Amino acid sequence: MYIETRKRAIVKTISWRILATLTTAAIVYGLVGRLDIAAAAGGIEMVLKMIFYYFHERAWNKFHIGKHQVTPFVLWFTGLSGSGKSTIADQVYRKLKKKGYKVERLDGDTVRSIFPSTGFTKDARNTHIRRIGFLASMLEKNGIIVVASFVSPYKESREFVRELCDNFVEVHVDASVEECERRDVKGLYKKARAGEIKNFTGIDDPYEKPESPGLYLNTDEESEEKSLKKVFAHIGQFLD
Amino acid sequence: MYIETRKRAIVKTISWRILATLTTAAIVYGLVGRLDIAAAAGGIEMVLKMIFYYFHERAWNKFHIGKHQVTPFVLWFTGLSGSGKSTIADQVYRKLKKKGYKVERLDGDTVRSIFPSTGFTKDARNTHIRRIGFLASMLEKNGIIVVASFVSPYKESREFVRELCDNFVEVHVDASVEECERRDVKGLYKKARAGEIKNFTGIDDPYEKPESPGLYLNTDEESEEKSLKKVFAHIGQFLD
Numbered sequence: 001m002y003i004e005t006r007k008r009a010i011v012k013t014i015s016w017r018i019l020a021t022l023t024t025a026a027i028v029y030g031l032v033g034r035l036d037i038a039a040a041a042g043g044i045e046m047v048l049k050m051i052f053y054y055f056h057e058r059a060w061n062k063f064h065i066g067k068h069q070v071t072p073f074v075l076w077f078t079g080l081s082g083s084g085k086s087t088i089a090d091q092v093y094r095k096l097k098k099k100g101y102k103v104e105r106l107d108g109d110t111v112r113s114i115f116p117s118t119g120f121t122k123d124a125r126n127t128h129i130r131r132i133g134f135l136a137s138m139l140e141k142n143g144i145i146v147v148a149s150f151v152s153p154y155k156e157s158r159e160f161v162r163e164l165c166d167n168f169v170e171v172h173v174d175a176s177v178e179e180c181e182r183r184d185v186k187g188l189y190k191k192a193r194a195g196e197i198k199n200f201t202g203i204d205d206p207y208e209k210p211e212s213p214g215l216y217l218n219t220d221e222e223s224e225e226k227s228l229k230k231v232f233a234h235i236g237q238f239l240d
Numbered sequence: 241m242y243i244e245t246r247k248r249a250i251v252k253t254i255s256w257r258i259l260a261t262l263t264t265a266a267i268v269y270g271l272v273g274r275l276d277i278a279a280a281a282g283g284i285e286m287v288l289k290m291i292f293y294y295f296h297e298r299a300w301n302k303f304h305i306g307k308h309q310v311t312p313f314v315l316w317f318t319g320l321s322g323s324g325k326s327t328i329a330d331q332v333y334r335k336l337k338k339k340g341y342k343v344e345r346l347d348g349d350t351v352r353s354i355f356p357s358t359g360f361t362k363d364a365r366n367t368h369i370r371r372i373g374f375l376a377s378m379l380e381k382n383g384i385i386v387v388a389s390f391v392s393p394y395k396e397s398r399e400f401v402r403e404l405c406d407n408f409v410e411v412h413v414d415a416s417v418e419e420c421e422r423r424d425v426k427g428l429y430k431k432a433r434a435g436e437i438k439n440f441t442g443i444d445d446p447y448e449k450p451e452s453p454g455l456y457l458n459t460d461e462e463s464e465e466k467s468l469k470k471v472f473a474h475i476g477q478f479l480d
Contacts, residue, residue: 003340008306016296023292024264027284028271037271041281044267052263056256066248100243104382114374115367127355134354135375142344142384 021046068240070101072140074165075235077149078158078210079173080202081188082180084219088173088227089149095232096145101239103145106132120199126157133161140165145238153207167238171231172213175220177202261286308480310341312380314405315475317389318398318450319413320442321428322420324459328413328467329389335472336385341479343385346372351390360439366397373401380405385478393447407478411471412453415460417442 025042029035075092077085086107096103111132112118118128129152136146152158162168180202181189192200199205215234217227265282269275315332317325326347336343351372352358358368369392376386392398402408420442421429432440439445455474457467 003308003310005306005308011306012300015300016293019292019296020289023288024267024281024285027264027281027288028268031268031277031280031284032272040271041264041267044271045264048263048267049260052259053256056259060252060255066245066251068243068245070243102382104378111374115371131355131371134351135378138344138375139378139382142342142379142382144382 071167071238072143072145073167073169073238074136074140074146075169077171077173078152080180080207081151082183082185083173083175085149085173089147091228092231093147101145102143103147104139106148108150126154129157130160133164137164151201153201155208169214170210171215172210174218179220311407311478312383312385313407313409313478314376314380314386315409317411317413318392320420320447321391322423322425323413323415325389325413329387331468332471333387341385342383343387344379346388348390366394369397370400373404377404391441393441395448409454410450411455412450414458419460
């Protein structure tokens with residue numbers, strides 16, 4: 001981060017204007033050989049260029065091609081373990097990062113690895129999601145796009161996060177429990193079936209589907225590419 | 241947040257150069273009345289100004305007056321309730337904000353009001369501080385200065401936060417329990433003495449003083465103004 005004082009900007013502008021005007025005067029003197037004409041050219045140039053520069057800037061400001069106004073937002077992927085939340089969220093994060101946006105990624109697994117003590121009861125999970133939501137809203141408030149992926153099975157805490165954020169986009173990544181269990185990328189369904197994990201969403205704990213999510217993806221039926229397209233079509237409203 | 245594509249920047253530069261050169265040529269034509277000289281002046285100007293502009297920028301880049309390079313950091317105030325942490329932290333935050341820095345304020349009371357369920361046992365407090373530390377480090381990583389004030393009585397979690405952050409400045413705001421209790425701004429010591437609050441730091445729970453804090457303030461002896469001066473002298477290293 002750099003901070004430039006206003007004074008520096010003004011002095012720099014003046015120094016350039018002097019240098020530019022002297023250059024013009026010197027060129028004219030070199031071509032015409034008369035000091036009075038060189039001085040007149042320099043003087044007229046200084047005034048005209050300041051006026052033209054101002055209008056040139058104004059004109060460009062009206063013309064928005066190649067310029068994006070970005071409204072920070074929190075893109076919140078919710079869905080069963082194995083639904084494909086993290087995969088899609090990772091892609092969205094990478095694409096945004098590559099395009100130069102300020103963006104942060106929050107993922108259930110990463111955060112849990114830092115706070116392994118977080119329990120799996122309803123209360124513990126709701127509190128956990130509320131805390132993550134607070135973190136997300138702080139980042140958003142500071143101009144940073146947040147791409148979050150958490151099972152976040154309960155409406156209550158998702159609504160809490162929605163309230164905290166200015167622009168909360170809930171993305172329901174839907175897939176049937178059967179399909180998620182078939183994929184079982186992390187082997188968690190097997191453990192849940194064996195009783196090694198208690199309160200596992202989809203097995204012995206409910207997933208409360210969002211009633212009207214900002215975006216609905218169905219990874220049983222849609223390709224990852226299609227899901228990604230839908231996400232970018234939806235968040236386009238914040239990107240320019 | 242605005243994002244400008246490189247293409248826009250290039251096209252804008254070219255459009256200005258064309259406008260500027262045509263202006264110069266027109267001025268010269270107006271003064272001298274010869275198209276060949278006007279064209280020559282415009283051509284020479286275009287080349288010279290591009291070269292001069294480059295060196296003008298380079299020269300200013302070597303000259304750092306009025307320009308601050310900011311390294312984000314986490315300024316962490318720790319101390320007893322009533323020691324004056326929040327008051328000093330508030331002032332530091334306000335001053336930094338006013339100077340145009342990107343800065344976020346995290347305060348024990350504010351955060352607890354959002355998560356009232358946070359307990360006061362050693363474990364609960366340590367976990368709470370770790371979570372705040374994670375939030376602080378995320379903000380820092382995204383270029384934002386963090387001014388945090390938490391009793392944070394245990395070394396263990398303060399060290400955890402230190403590890404998470406790139407630039408962690410621990411500020412010990414020291415004041416005797418007697419003095420803090422005399423001030424008792426929030427009436428908490430009274431409640432703790434009456435047994436209405438359990439595990440109150442300084443009364444029936446220990447405060448583990450930092451052994452080698454980045455900065456030591458003693459509000460029993462120093463004025464608020466002096467404390468502030470010490471803080472700004474210390475964080476100067478990150479501000480330019």
